[in-house]
Amino acid sequence: MTEPIVKGRNLVKRFGxxxxxxxxxxxxxxxxxxxxxxxxxxxxxxxxxxxxxxHTPDEGEMWVQGxxxxxxxxxxxxxxxxxxxxxxxxxxxxxxxxxxxxLGRELRKPGFFGKVFRxxxxxxxxxESGEHLQDLGIMTVQNISQAVETLSGGQRQAVSVxxxxxxxxxxIILDEPTAALGVRESAKVLSLIQDLKSRGLSVILISHNxxxxxxxxxxxxxxxxxxxxxxxxxxxxxxxxxxxxxTGALQVPENEQTLSPVGSAA
Amino acid sequence: MSDTATSDYDLxxxxxxxxxxxxxxxxxxxxxxWLSSLIVLVVVVxxxxxxxxxxxxxxxxxxxxxxTVIVGTLAIAQTLIILxxxxxxxxxxxxxxxxxxxxxxxxxxxxxxxxPIAGQNPWISIFLGICAAxxxxxxxxxxxxxxxxxxxxxxxxxxxxxxGMTLILFKARTIQGPEMPEQMxxxxxxxxxxxxxxxxxxxxxxxLYLLFAWILKNTAWGTHVYxxxxxxxxxxxxxxxxxxxxxxxxxxxxxxxxxxxYITIGRVGSASPNVDPMLNxxxxxxxxxxxxxxxxxxxxxxxxxxxALIVNAVEMGLSLAGVDQAYRTTAIGLLVILAVGxxxxxxxxxx
Numbered sequence: 018m019t020e021p022i023v024k025g026r027n028l029v030k031r032f033g034x035x036x037x038x039x040x041x042x043x044x045x046x047x048x049x050x051x052x053x054x055x056x057x058x059x060x061x062x063x064x065x066x067x068x069x070x071x072h073t074p075d076e077g078e079m080w081v082q083g084x085x086x087x088x089x090x091x092x093x094x095x096x097x098x099x100x101x102x103x104x105x106x107x108x109x110x111x112x113x114x115x116x117x118x119x120l121g122r123e124l125r126k127p128g129f130f131g132k133v134f135r136x137x138x139x140x141x142x143x144x145e146s147g148e149h150l151q152d153l154g155i156m157t158v159q160n161i162s163q164a165v166e167t168l169s170g171g172q173r174q175a176v177s178v179x180x181x182x183x184x185x186x187x188x189i190i191l192d193e194p195t196a197a198l199g200v201r202e203s204a205k206v207l208s209l210i211q212d213l214k215s216r217g218l219s220v221i222l223i224s225h226n227x228x229x230x231x232x233x234x235x236x237x238x239x240x241x242x243x244x245x246x247x248x249x250x251x252x253x254x255x256x257x258x259x260x261x262x263x264t265g266a267l268q269v270p271e272n273e274q275t276l277s278p279v280g281s282a283a
Numbered sequence: 284m285s286d287t288a289t290s291d292y293d294l295x296x297x298x299x300x301x302x303x304x305x306x307x308x309x310x311x312x313x314x315x316x317w318l319s320s321l322i323v324l325v326v327v328v329x330x331x332x333x334x335x336x337x338x339x340x341x342x343x344x345x346x347x348x349x350x351t352v353i354v355g356t357l358a359i360a361q362t363l364i365i366l367x368x369x370x371x372x373x374x375x376x377x378x379x380x381x382x383x384x385x386x387x388x389x390x391x392x393x394x395x396x397x398x399p400i401a402g403q404n405p406w407i408s409i410f411l412g413i414c415a416a417x418x419x420x421x422x423x424x425x426x427x428x429x430x431x432x433x434x435x436x437x438x439x440x441x442x443x444x445x446x447g448m449t450l451i452l453f454k455a456r457t458i459q460g461p462e463m464p465e466q467m468x469x470x471x472x473x474x475x476x477x478x479x480x481x482x483x484x485x486x487x488x489x490x491l492y493l494l495f496a497w498i499l500k501n502t503a504w505g506t507h508v509y510x511x512x513x514x515x516x517x518x519x520x521x522x523x524x525x526x527x528x529x530x531x532x533x534x535x536x537x538x539x540x541x542x543x544x545y546i547t548i549g550r551v552g553s554a555s556p557n558v559d560p561m562l563n564x565x566x567x568x569x570x571x572x573x574x575x576x577x578x579x580x581x582x583x584x585x586x587x588x589x590x591a592l593i594v595n596a597v598e599m600g601l602s603l604a605g606v607d608q609a610y611r612t613t614a615i616g617l618l619v620i621l622a623v624g625x626x627x628x629x630x631x632x633x634x
Binding site (some may be wrong): 090092109110111120125137162 | 313314501502503504506507509510513514515516519520521522523557578581
């Protein structure tokens with residue numbers, strides 16, 4: 018069995034008296050789209066925030082690409098190739114697209130001006146942001162110095178996804194990427210996810226939208242009461258089954274789950 | 284994405300939308316937040332110039348710029364802080380504290396001097412004064428960042444604290460110009476530039492504006508200041524240490540207040556603890572009229588210079604026209620409200 022690219026075991030996270038994660042396990046394999054679903058309060062967001070570096074679990078262990086990790090900030094997660102598109106998108110609306118793409122990892126000019134005066138290389142950042150966005154087929158280059166607040170919801174989402182995909186990351190976490198979008202824009206984001214997958218990236222998708230999940234996911238991690246209730250695939254189970262597992266009406270024995278990557282022997 | 288052609292087409296369509304001239308003006312002002320204040324300044328100067336020709340005399344303009352120098356320099360510090368969605372009410376108190384400290388240290392003589400270790404080299408005194416202001420700014424930053432207190436409350440408190448400390452340490456005594464060595468008053472030295480007359484303080488203020496305009500535009504720190512003011516949660520999630528950025532902003536603002544203290548001694552010609560108790564509100568006025576948003580993340584430092592100049596031009600113009608002080612004060616108040624109204628309108632810009 019291949020080793021997962023992201024692995025979590027026995028993760029526990031408490032917020033005061035509330036338990037967000039209750040001994041949760043997690044596996045993501047190279048090149049797959051793993052959907053994480055669950056009822057409100059099941060710990061979906063808490064779970065992925067641990068891997069994103071936004072939360073530090075109280076107990077349990079995490080591995081990324083076989084290396085044991087303890088993330089104290091999103092910055093550390095990024096350094097291990099894990100990028101996250103948060104539900105709030107984490108963009109600065111008044112800044113332009115290229116400033117947002119490079120937020121927190123700005124490029125400095127080479128030579129004297131960059132070293133001594135710490136001058137930014139805006140030209141290169143604009144040029145490369147344009148390329149990144151074009152790679153994903155999102156935007157024409159002339160708009161790159163537009164403030165993000167003048168973009169539509171779908172375009173902002175695209176900027177966030179481009180930021181996550183642009184910097185040689187291995188794993189991209191998308192938290193409810195279509196929650197605030199219309200039908201047409203949702204479709205674009207879904208095709209963006211397919212595109213990320215076709216480039217060999219591994220994607221974690223959190224969503225409430227069952228049809229979307231069943232459309233793009235290779236495997237589906239069902240979170241319930243703070244732990245992993247089951248891992249299924251769109252082929253082995255129906256949407257009704259998924260809902261039943263989420264609510265506790267259906268228990269799936271381990272031999273009927275899909276705990277290893279789709280396509281390999283279980 | 285597979286349908287590249289489609290998405291490009293959509294965008295072209297979106298950007299080809301016809302806008303009314305008003306909407307286009309709104310977009311432009313949104314892009315350059317200082318532009319509206321530049322327009323206002325030009326209009327103010329033209330109107331008062333037509334009303335009274337003395338207004339456009341080089342000597343009047345020189346005086347106007349000289350009068351702007353204290354508020355103008357402090358407004359740089361205030362702009363940095365307001366860009367992070369903070370506010371500094373203690374700005375004048377810190378400046379006066381730094382000013383009194385440098386003046387008292389520099390005085391060699393007599394019983395009137397309250398500090399036992401006074402009589403230092405003037406350059407050392409100036410340096411110590413700037414250090415004191417920096418430490419005061421850092422103290423604000425520390426309280427705000429460490430204990431997560433609102434800047435308004437923290438600086439409301441430190442405003443009184445620094446005023447009190449000034450009175451305790453320096454006994455509310457004005458150090459007269461002749462008591463101080465010449466180096467202390469250097470910033471008041473003026474020289475002709477064409478028909479105008481500039482002081483070293485004015486030149487220093489202009490240089491500081493250029494410096495901070497450059498830093499905010501061209502360094503990662505500058506970008507982070509905007510990002511933290513715009514949306515602190517987002518900034519944190521992208522890996523920016525918002526606490527470090529915030530603290531550094533208050534620290535740097537302290538340095539600017541220290542320099543402003545030195546400039547003030549030159550401009551006033553003496554060091555008095557009663558310079559102007561309203562300096563904090565005057566700097567906020569300048570920043571707001573200059574187009575920087577009190578909600579943070581939007582604005583430009585250069586706008587605050589324009590804002591300070593507008594306030595002075597209106598004061599000067601109205602007083603040349605023989606308008607009473609009470610009406611002038613009212614006019615400035617209305618100007619502030621108008622500026623905030625325009626800011627709100629500009630922020631409503633749609634794509």
